[in-house]
Amino acid sequence: MSSSLVPEAFSRRISEVRTAMRSREVDGLLVTHRPNIRYLTGFAGSSGCVLVSSRDIVLVTDGRYIERARIEQPWLQVELAADALADVVSRRVSSVGMRRLGFESEHMSYARAQALRTELAETHPQSELASADGIVEALRMVKDEYELGALARATALVDAALSYAVGSIVAGMTELEAAWSIERWLRENGSGSLPFPVIVASGPNSALPHAEPGERALRTGEPIVIDVGATFDGYCSDLTRTVFLGEMSPEHQDLYRTVLSAQSSVLQWLRSGVLAADADNVARTVISSTKYSGMFVHGLGHGVGLEVHEGPVLNSRSEDTLLNSMVFTVEPGIYMASFGGVRIEDTVVLRNNSAVALTQFDKNNPVIH
């Protein structure tokens, strides 16, 4: 729940939110999405919301968190949500004199939004509740130095976890045993709770992009997809390697080289200012020119930060532009039903106009012993 970020960093973020609020023509913003609350205030409790107006910012939370928030966010006005949220918001609308209150309509239930709207209509008929989505998410896409530091720690954790994994998995171990041993290693070596369950998918299961580990035993010579995330101070990381126990057939080598070549092509091509959809296309073009055409069945990647899936979106329909200090995954994969699949994923940052991989685990020697 604590944060080593200085209040000035939060002030800067809040100031950017206010700029966005003006362009959206709202004079208040009710922030209810937890990662957005954490980004703006450092508050990481499970219950609360933040109300930003042009002149102040208030964190509303319950009795479990209020004392802690007052200690850890002393620069923040903290109010107890003793009443329903609608009442608290209504009082703030009064005291600040808001005309048009924005809310995160993708992150508030219909029931809650309606309760709020009804309350405002009764108490402040001149005020209006308006959807104002994505304001904080847009800011979060570009990371500051503090965030890049936390992301470096989170990516170092998954690199180390992969080293542990390739040093400890053996034929006969089940996918579930391997996945748990990796989770356990992460939790005992500095990671917070994992952003997603560890994936270990072997043999035919490797052909499923979102396989869940099962009782299948790992076998020599089959692809084993290991997809791992960690958290450090709330920031996530995401890394996938595909390894082969003992040996690798020529067919698997060809498959592996194709995925690696698609990923390398993207990493070398990336520049600040390119379209995310074009990055996706670079990888897709490499794969389409091979016999694996059509087998790259998901998007190229996603932003990584306080959430393990956030903006920018890297797929063929994305309208995002990739900029310096954005952190995202580059993860092409080829999936051949029953034969198996290969995915290679790194978490990278755009810096000095080129892509720098934060995850650095070796990908040139997929055969492990």
Next chain:
Amino acid sequence: MSSSLVPEAFSRRISEVRTAMRSREVDGLLVTHRPNIRYLTGFAGSSGCVLVSSRDIVLVTDGRYIERARIEQPWLQVELAADALADVVSRRVSSVGMRRLGFESEHMSYARAQALRTELAETHPQSELASADGIVEALRMVKDEYELGALARATALVDAALSYAVGSIVAGMTELEAAWSIERWLRENGSGSLPFPVIVASGPNSALPHAEPGERALRTGEPIVIDVGATFDGYCSDLTRTVFLGEMSPEHQDLYRTVLSAQSSVLQWLRSGVLAADADNVARTVISSTKYSGMFVHGLGHGVGLEVHEGPVLNSRSEDTLLNSMVFTVEPGIYMASFGGVRIEDTVVLRNNSAVALTQFDKNNPVIH
């Protein structure tokens, strides 16, 4: 994701949903809350929704899950959500001829509900979207034999985890170390992912009802609150014991006996047909008659099932009636700022008109060595 429940059990549940739909005057119900989807179909994927009409039931999910759902829920019509949810729903409204489609407004974002409403207004102006909350939740409160079996396994796991904990924690170990050792034991002994992070709160931290484990070292003679949940086949359990390393002062003994007496009073008093608010009052009255009056700062308990917090609600404002085959916690606590706190919690089932504790870990000998 699999379920050992026979299709007939799901048919019965769906038939009960249809009865509730008629009384709510909706001829379709869009179920989007994950535990509700799992309850009605056995489908436990992370993405999907269920559309119940008077004549059929359709699971809509994405490419990651569709093959699996077709294998594991063969009795269910499964449709690929290749398009936006709004399009899929719109087609169903056409084919079934729905007039009034209910949705779970507490479990759907405002943005998604508005998109759905807009789509329906364009394509089926004669159809209406209506909030229809709590239909499946109401059914889920009363457990069937299959569910009681899963809950018995989940509660046996937390009992065993507590045995492990009292046998392994020692003075000097930090709260975080103790909490992780319990989580690790559970995960290595049959529990699915934990329903909430293990709480180990010692000394002054025991006075916080929702403490998070920290770097504080456990000390002799202080209250140590251990609050643990497990899952088995999706079903949760919840158990709290307060223990004392080595010794217990007369003041702590008095505090402990008061909480235990409040809990015992409730357990002996419980009958099918009583009001949950009255159960809360039984415990509160015991505590109010002592010097600890006012220090029982939360509700008495909550239902436990596919969610660790579900209906019935046991607090002073509850309107729920407790019935046979309901499973819920009974967890009075007394919290004295800086001095410490004691909470004793069991997961119980109402059966044959009396309360039977599913969690059975000893609570008469809180001093451990």
